[in-house]
Each structure stands twice: as C-alpha cells, then as structure tokens.
Amino acid sequence: MPLTETGLKxxxxxxxxxxxxxxxxxxxxxxxxxxxxxxxNELGQKFRSLMLTFESCVKCGxxxxxCHTYLGTRDPYNIPANRADxxxxxxxxxxxxxxxxxxxxxxAKDLELEDLEKMFSYFYQCNECRRxxxxxxxxxxxxxxxxxxxxxxHWLGMVPKLHAAVGxxxxxxxxxxxxxxAGIVDTCEFLEEEIMxxxxxxxxxxxxxxxxxxxxxxxxxxxxxxxxMTGAAKFFHYLGVKWTIxxxxxxxxxxxxxxxxxxxxxxxxxxxxxxxxxxxxxxIVWGECGHGWRAGKMYLPGMLDRPGRIPIVHIHDEVRYYIxxxxxxxxxxxNSRPVTLHDPCxxxxxxxxxxxxxxxxxxxVTNFVEMTPNRERNFCCGGGSAILxxxxxxxxxxxxxxxxxxxQVRETGVGKNGDGILCAPCSIxxxxxxxxVEEHELGVEVKGLIDLVGLALYPPLNK
Amino acid sequence: xxxxxxQILPYISVSVLxxxxxxxxxxxxxxxxxxxxxxxxAPTTQAGALLDIAAxxxxxxSLYKADKSLWSGGWIMHVALFSILGGHIMGIGLLGLQFxxxxxxxxxxxxxxxxxxxxxxxxxxxxxxxxxxxxxxAINEVKQLSAPSDYLHLLMLIAIVxxxxxxxxxxxxxxxxxxxxxxxANLLTFTPITPDMEVMHKPLFVLxxxxxxxxxxxxxxSKLLHIPGMFAxxxxxxxxxxxxxxxxxxxxxxGTGHAVSGxxxxxxxxx
Ligand code: HEM
Ligand code: SF4
Ligand code: SF4
Ligand code: SF4
Numbered sequence: 001m002p003l004t005e006t007g008l009k010x011x012x013x014x015x016x017x018x019x020x021x022x023x024x025x026x027x028x029x030x031x032x033x034x035x036x037x038x039x040x041n042e043l044g045q046k047f048r049s050l051m052l053t054f055e056s057c058v059k060c061g062x063x064x065x066x067c068h069t070y071l072g073t074r075d076p077y078n079i080p081a082n083r084a085d086x087x088x089x090x091x092x093x094x095x096x097x098x099x100x101x102x103x104x105x106x107x108a109k110d111l112e113l114e115d116l117e118k119m120f121s122y123f124y125q126c127n128e129c130r131r132x133x134x135x136x137x138x139x140x141x142x143x144x145x146x147x148x149x150x151x152x153x154h155w156l157g158m159v160p161k162l163h164a165a166v167g168x169x170x171x172x173x174x175x176x177x178x179x180x181x182a183g184i185v186d187t188c189e190f191l192e193e194e195i196m197x198x199x200x201x202x203x204x205x206x207x208x209x210x211x212x213x214x215x216x217x218x219x220x221x222x223x224x225x226x227x228x229m230t231g232a233a234k235f236f237h238y239l240g241v242k243w244t245i246x247x248x249x250x251x252x253x254x255x256x257x258x259x260x261x262x263x264x265x266x267x268x269x270x271x272x273x274x275x276x277x278x279x280x281x282x283x284i285v286w287g288e289c290g291h292g293w294r295a296g297k298m299y300l301p302g303m304l305d306r307p308g309r310i311p312i313v314h315i316h317d318e319v320r321y322y323i324x325x326x327x328x329x330x331x332x333x334x335n336s337r338p339v340t341l342h343d344p345c346x347x348x349x350x351x352x353x354x355x356x357x358x359x360x361x362x363x364x365v366t367n368f369v370e371m372t373p374n375r376e377r378n379f380c381c382g383g384g385s386a387i388l389x390x391x392x393x394x395x396x397x398x399x400x401x402x403x404x405x406x407x408q409v410r411e412t413g414v415g416k417n418g419d420g421i422l423c424a425p426c427s428i429x430x431x432x433x434x435x436x437v438e439e440h441e442l443g444v445e446v447k448g449l450i451d452l453v454g455l456a457l458y459p460p461l462n463k
Numbered sequence: 464x465x466x467x468x469x470q471i472l473p474y475i476s477v478s479v480l481x482x483x484x485x486x487x488x489x490x491x492x493x494x495x496x497x498x499x500x501x502x503x504x505a506p507t508t509q510a511g512a513l514l515d516i517a518a519x520x521x522x523x524x525s526l527y528k529a530d531k532s533l534w535s536g537g538w539i540m541h542v543a544l545f546s547i548l549g550g551h552i553m554g555i556g557l558l559g560l561q562f563x564x565x566x567x568x569x570x571x572x573x574x575x576x577x578x579x580x581x582x583x584x585x586x587x588x589x590x591x592x593x594x595x596x597x598x599x600x601a602i603n604e605v606k607q608l609s610a611p612s613d614y615l616h617l618l619m620l621i622a623i624v625x626x627x628x629x630x631x632x633x634x635x636x637x638x639x640x641x642x643x644x645x646x647x648a649n650l651l652t653f654t655p656i657t658p659d660m661e662v663m664h665k666p667l668f669v670l671x672x673x674x675x676x677x678x679x680x681x682x683x684x685s686k687l688l689h690i691p692g693m694f695a696x697x698x699x700x701x702x703x704x705x706x707x708x709x710x711x712x713x714x715x716x717x718g719t720g721h722a723v724s725g726x727x728x729x730x731x732x733x734x
Contacts, residue, residue: 048494056692061605098684107610135529212712282712352503
C-alpha cells in the first residue's frame, strides 16, 4: 500500500477496530483539525524541549546532510528542520503572535486535513535517531517533534497498523510477538537443547522462577535472534546467578516511546516494575534493544507513579563490569571472523553506551574494525522507531534509509570475503538489517553483541 | 520624525524587547522538562556539563564538527557582531579610551585601536553576512527551508552594518563618540534632547538607529529567539549523566562483592 490520493507514501493505517484495542476511539475526519490544534497546544505547553525547538530554529540547514533519511531519499520533507516544520508552521500560526499576525512572512500556516496526512507520512519516515540533535548548533531535537507529532496522530486515531498491533499484543501478552506462557516455555526448552548440542553444557533458561535477577529479553530473541537469548543464558549461567525471565514481561521494547508516551509508555514501564516486585528480584537486567533501553533507562524513572527501588541495568553494562573485574574467561579466538560494530543510535546518543560496547567487543573478538563515522556520530540503520513496514513502497524506503549504513559497512571491508559480521546489538537494528544486508549485498552476517559473548564464554564443540 | 526616532522610539523599542523576551522566556519556563533526554556521551558532573555548554556558546562546537563552511560564516559573523556590540559600549561609554584605562596604551593609541577594530569588524561582519545570504540562496537544502523572514533577517543586518560602515568610511556622514554619548546620557537620565544636538543632524546616524530599533522590536518574535533559546535548550540536553555501577546480587567478584551506585543513577534510585 498505498500511494494516497495526494501522492504521499504512508504505512498502512490501523483500522478503527485496531485502534480500539489500544484504547483509542478515532476522531472523525471532520473534527480532526480542531482536535489536533487543541492537542498541539497541550503538547507545546507541556514539553519545554518542544516549544524551544519550535521557536529557536534558525533554518541554517546544518541538520540536512546529517539525516540519513534525507541522504537516502533526497525528499525535502526528510530534512529534519522541514520535518519539524510540519508541526512548527501550525504551532506558530495558532500559538505565537508572529504567526497570528504575519503567517506568510514567517512561513506559518493553517492546519488542514491534508497536513495531518502529510505528518502521518513524514513522522513515520523519521527514525527518531537524534543525529539531527547532535549536529544542530542549539541541539534542537527533531526526534522530540516527531514524538509529539506521533502522539498527536495517536490521539486522533492515526497509527500504523504495525505499531497498533504491537501495542495490542503487548497489552495482552507482555510481549510484541503475542507469545503465551506455554509458547515461551516451549521455546526456552528448545533453546536449552540447542545450547546443549552446541556446547555440551547444560544451561537453563528459567521462566517465572524465584530469582535475584529478572532478565527482560526482547521477544524477538525467542525466534528471530535466538543466539542473543542463548548468549544471555550462557552469561548468567557462567556467573552462577539466580535469574529468570517472566512470562508476564518478555519484552525489552516499549512502543509507547514511539507512538504514545502517555498511557502506553507508562503501562509498559509499570508492567516491568510490577513483575519485578511480584518475583521479589533484587535487580532488573535489560536485554538488547535500543529504544527499549532508552525507555527503560531514561524514561521509566519519570513514568513510575511510585518510588522505583529496584536497580535496572543493561546486560551490556553487566558484561563490561565482569570483564573489567576479570571474572569472565572469554575465548575470543572463536570469534575470528572480521567484525564491525553498528552503534545503535539509542545506545550511542541517548544512553551513553559507546564505551561499553567497545570494551565488550574487544574482549570477545579478534578482528574488530570500526566503521566511520562511529560512536555517537554513527548513522541509524534506517529501522529506528520500528518503521519496519513490509508493504512494497515503505519497504523501498527502508532500503533507501539504510543506504548510508550500507556504504559505511562496505567501507570497513569486513564483508569482502563474504564472511564478515555486522554486530548490531539492538532488536530493531537486527530486524532492519537482516534483510538490508541482503538488499545491499554486503557479505556480512548480522549478529547481536551478546551472541558473541555467548560464543566466547562457551566455545562451540565443533570449533 | 527624527525627534520621534531619537526621543520616543528608544523607550518603546527597549520596552518591547525586554517585555517580549520575558514573555517568551516565561512561556518556556512554564513548560517542563518531562523526560530525561540528555544527549550522550555526556559528562558525569554539573561542572562538566556547564563546560560543554560554554564550548557550544563560545565555539559553536557541534556546528564545527558538523558543517565547517556554515561554521566559518556563522561563527565569524557572531564573533564580529559580538565584538561590535561590545565596541559600541566601549566606544560610546568610554569614548574609545578603554585600552588607555586598562593601562595598555596611550590615550591616542587607544582611540586609534578602537577605531581600527571597529572598522575591521564592521567589514568582516558584512562579508560574513553576505556569505550567509549567498549560502541561503545557493544551497538547495537551505533554500527549501527558508521563509521570506529568513532572508529579511539577513538583509536587515546587512542594512544596519552597511549604514554603520558608511558612517565609518565617509567621515562627514559619520559622527563622533562624544555627541552620541551625550545623547545616550540624555536618554538614560530622561533628559529631553534639544534640536541643536549633533545627533539630530546626522541622517545616517538616525537611519542606523531606526533600523536597530526595528530589529529590537521584532527580535522577541522571530528566530533571533535562538539567543536565549540556545541556552534554554542546551540546559535540557547537555546534562550530567551518572551510570549505575553494575554487579549482580549473588555473585562475588574478586572477593569484593558488588558495588552499588550511591543512590544516584539514571535508572532510578538504588537502595
Ligand atoms: C549562543 C550561541 C549562538 C549560536 C550557536 C548561534 C548560531 C546561529 C546560527 C547557526 C545562525 C544562522 C546563520 C544563518 O542564517 O545561516 C545564527 C543567526 C543569527 N544569530 Fe546567532 N547564535 C548564537 C548567539 C547569538 C547572539 C548572542 C546574537 C546576538 C547578539 C545572535 C544573533 C544572530 C543574528 C542576528 C543572526 C542572523 C539571522 C539570520 O541569519 O537570518 N546570535 N546564529
Ligand atoms: S540545525 Fe538546528 S537550527 Fe539549523 S535548521 Fe536544523 S534544527 Fe534548525
Ligand atoms: S531523528 Fe534521525 S531520522 Fe529523524 S529527523 Fe533527526 S536525523 Fe532524521
Ligand atoms: S533501530 Fe537501531 S540504529 Fe536504528 S534507531 Fe534503533 S537503535 Fe538506531
């Protein structure tokens, strides 16, 4: 789908029935504009970062060449400042003196229904990667505008089917893939057998057991990235800690961050904390997921409506801690294929994790090649904020958004013999990159970081 | 008209500037920093964060890393503009004797230096502004971003600077520091100006002042809000960032057990 009548590229929208499942009653078309203006006012008044971004941009264009979506498509609306302008023009028109009296002069405009469709298109072409904030002379964060825009669209009932479905699955089962407890237990048993076959060691993946550690995996790790799940299991087993996953919350991701930073974000945060309290754990360890960790680390403390007393850390930080303590014996020689690292934007620019990724990487592999730019200057994979749409037109955009990434990977040369590894320690990066490395013929295999840790801790028998 | 521009408008423009800025900044202040959106890597102390912000303000650090040509034009323009603003205060307030007062030079040299610096920065800022204007028209992306006001801001500054430069280069159209000082003193003490004052008979000076006052009036309602906006926004995203120390319950490492994060962490208090 669908070229709409206006020629906009849009993901498939959730139906009214889909929206009801995430507790939104869509606003009828003839009332949308009025409702949107009201919501925009509320958002502007609440978020200082948003108001500042609306009022301080000098239109210098420094952000343009730094957004991979613009680099990949050369669509002017994908210039971050222009993307922000979709809302900024309207905000100025209704809520600033200059926009009220001189709209033409300063480029402010009345809101029309068509603008909302345009927002739906371009706010869902933003990866919320914050590279624009990094380069802007004032640090203006177009990601904040995208988030506000998506929030507004959500309240109007305009959410991609993908996001709405994930939201509904999360509310129902505590994970994005809709896995039930039986399914989770089955999968874990299967993964335990895999570990046994691979390493000859008996390693358990406890589900709903009394424990000290609650591990929050990404649900994609059960099916799509099993080596990340088994890697984590090997790590905990190696340390000998009492750990468990909970069938109530097997999801590191939090789509609330991406389309609804009120009810959905909070509900998902509370779900983690409630479950940790119920199990009586002493610590929560977060799995490999970029935006999820951003939500868990940066947003969760502010979303809780009671004191959060259980420490929450990321598994990468844990691994680093034990590496630096010299507590892990890592057989890095098993990971001798050339590896490059894709710094997930959320880890790099929002969660301060670049150093950690490198400490872990260097301890686990023998042939690590940095891509450029790297660390906080890295470009997004093009899947950020889960715009992993499959319909041909949106899929084509995903290829374009990942063009910069492909160029970076190619320049490292890790894939030139076809046996390279692209380490992308984030579930969404992985979901985007699995097909993209094929589309761009990069000659690399996509893996998580914990996968490599697991391999180095318990070398496979056939190695 | 001259009388209006010199006697009445200044009080209006200064009031609008101050009240306008307070209004805008008050609106910002009523919004909240809802979430922790610190841009990382970030320093671990408040001092470090302030240092980062200072580097952004003084050197435009992020812009330097991102876009060297815009940085050159932009940074030079701002430094020259800032020097000129300072120069106005020094020239008019101290009659160009600032270097003499701090004991660096003789009276005469100080005045000479002051003039030289003023003239040079006047030319530099003009060139930088012309480059920014060229850039806005020549670079496709920037052009696509620009509204009419974006060009007008630059043209306005170019006009102010050009008039200022003409006053420098054509002495008979220019004006000395003393009469301007007397004029400003009158304004500050609410003493009426008189028709025989020299400022009343210098059309270019009147024009220069008129343009500046127009700029002051629209400043709080334009993108020039980036001046306070820069500080306000950096205050949100350039913050100290404290890591929780890891270490799991139930495993002793190297005999030392596990560290806790001292109650301070981005992932909530640890007890
Ligand atoms: C504090 C750090 C500041 C930064 C990082 C900054 C940055 C910028 C940038 C990037 C531009 C855009 C240039 C363009 O049009 O392409 C600009 C324009 C401008 N800035 Fe600043 N600025 C700062 C402070 C100031 C201050 C203190 C003043 C006033 C004294 C000022 C006055 C202006 C003016 C007059 C313009 C021209 C508007 C235009 O270009 O359309 N700025 N600034
Ligand atoms: S870099 Fe910042 S100020 Fe410049 S156009 Fe982009 S958002 Fe606006
Ligand atoms: S957040 Fe990323 S994708 Fe979105 S506008 Fe900024 S640079 Fe582009
Ligand atoms: S998907 Fe990965 S690279 Fe892309 S925004 Fe998330 S963290 Fe960034």
